[in-house]
Amino acid sequence: MAEEVSSLILQPELDSLTTDAKASADFSKETAELIPKSEALAKAGRLNEALDELMLLEKKTRQASDGVSSTKLVQLMLRLQREAGEWEKLNGSITLMSKKRGQLKRVIVDMVQLAMKWIEETPSHKEKLKLITTLSSVTEGKIFVEVERSRVVKKLAEIKEAEGDIESASQLLQDVQVETFGAMDRREKAEYILEQMRLVLARREYVRCQIIAKKINPKLLEAEDFQDIKRKFYELLIQMHIEETQSYQQSAGKGREVKLKHEQATDDGSQLDSARYLEISKSFYAIFETPSVKSGDWKNVLECYIIYLLLASFTNEQKDLLNKVSTLEQKRLEQLDHFKQLVSDFLKSELISWPLKYEADLRNHAVFTDSPHAGGDLRWNLFKKRVGQHDLMVISKYYTRITLDRLASLLTLSRTETEAEIAELVTSRFLQAKIDRPSGIVVFGGRDESTDRLNIWSSDIKRILDLTEESSKLVEKERMIHSAKLKKTK
Known part of the structure; x- marks a missing residue:
């Protein structure tokens, strides 16, 4: 309703920008007579003479607002x-x-549309570029040819990209705000935004890519005719998050040389990258939920979703998503080698023995290779880290104190690696533990605050009083029953 009201308010102003005044005279007869005459002059080689006569009549029709003629x-x-x-x-x-x-305005629109048909008919690349540049200049700042301008700019961007000038191509498309175009078809608009995302990613501008991605309404992608666009959109998001993660990991690797004391805590950038891995997994699940994918090649997509979900940090959301896929996609998981067992292992409160029984098959998965995305070895090392962290969380449920050597043995890690894993989980607030290095003991569980201890004491007192009250009621009930029986016998 609000959109209808706003459109009614803006309609008079928009009409003046997109429509012409009514014709004050009709030059259709003169136009019909001049057209064959001009064509004959042009065929006779007198092109300039034909153009002069056409321009004289064009001036009259323009002044009379005779748009057709x-x-x-x-x-x-x-x-x-x-x-x-x-x-x-x-x-x-x-x-x-x-x-x-x-x-x-009608003349400009029809003229631009006609010239656009000839772009691919130009005799040389130079002439093609000149025509595109001319059309881009003519349509600039004119709302009634904004769609035509966007198409011309896209062609110009394609030429720039082919020449290797990615920066210019990206900048050209970014300057076109297609999300505000009311006359453009929604599918063409979405494809245009995807092209903007692709070129921005080519320049490794990840923040700008996220901003552009928000221009697409996720609800629009659920339309039946948008399945291919939905898949491409989420594939670009996956590429963005993976490349951004890879970029951070490389910079973190260089930073180790300077910050040695934080070497283990920042290894693989796991703390900062966990959110990105969770977003990657969500993007894969969005692709998996596409009808065309579910009825076709869904196996690889579901496998990637599970792996990236396991690469994310242990949070309530991650655990909920694991439970969800284990329950809702149980039949599909049975068709995937080892993945049902993998999900089950991470959901159970049991140790996952390393190396895994199916490690060889899992290691060869596309996620852990450098194709299609670089960084396969880093992702494998992070997966191994997640297995160790899962085991550490399980051990913390059954032990309050354990020697560091025994803990390292259970985790199949060295003492140094075990300390690093504990430090990371404690820093991330997923685990409460302390390490007594001199005695080599790890104590699980945090120190209770005074308020927490007081609350526990208060709760215990309340429970004791409730039990006392309940017991007294039962004793009184038995006494009354016994008294009643004695009266009957007398």
Whole structure:
């Protein structure tokens, strides 16, 4: 309702920008007579003479706001120049006609649309670039040809990209705010935004890519005719998160040389990357939920979803998603080698023995290779870390104190690696533990605050009083029953 009201308010202003005044005279008869005459002059090699006569009548039709006749005359001018191979004159005529005083909007729209059809017919790359540049200049700042301008700019960006100038191509598309175009088809608009995302990713501008991605409404992607666009959109998001993670890991690797004391805590950038891995897994699940994928090649997508979900840090959300896939996709998991067991292992409160029984098959999965995304070895090391952290969380449920050597043995890690894993989980607040290095003992569980201890004491007192009250009631009940029986016997 609000959109309808706003459109009614803005309609008068928009009409003045997109429509022409009513015609004050009709030049259709004069136009019909001049067209064959001009064509004959052009065939006789007298192109300039034909153009002069057409421009004289065009001026009259323009001043009279006769859009139909004016459009026919302007289009004929351009057509005659194209047939004569005068591409330089054609570009000049397009610019000249668009700058004429009081030029009709209909004429500009039809002229631009006609010239756009000839872009691929230009005799050389140079002429093609000139025509595209001319159309881009003519349509700039004109709301009634915003869709045409976006298409012309896209062609220009394609040329720049082919020449290797990714920066210029990306900047050209970013300058076009297609999300505000009401006349553009929603599918074309979505494809345009995806192209913006792709070029921005090519420049490794990850923050800008996230901003552009928000221009697409996720609800729109659920439409039946948007399944291919939905898949491409989430594939770009996956690429963005993986490349951003890879970029951080490389910078973190360089930082180790300077910050040695934080070497283990920042290894693989796991703390900061966990959120990205969770987003990657969600993107894979969104692709998996696409009907065309569920009825087709869904196995690899579901496998990637599970692996990236396990690479994320241990949180309530991650555990909920694991339980969800284990329950809802139980039949599909049975068709995936080892993945049902993998999900089950991480959900159970049991130790996962390393190396895994199915380690060889899992190690060869695409996620743990450098194709299609680099960083397979880092992801494998992080997966091994997650297995160790899972085992550490399980041990903390059954032990309050344990020697560091015994803990390292259970985790199949060295003492140094075990300390690093404990430190990371404690820093992330997923685990409460302390390490007594001199005695080599790990104590699980945090120190109770005074308020917590007071609450526990208060709860215990309340429970004792409740039990006492309940017991007294039962004793009184038995006493009354016994007294009643004695009275009956007397």
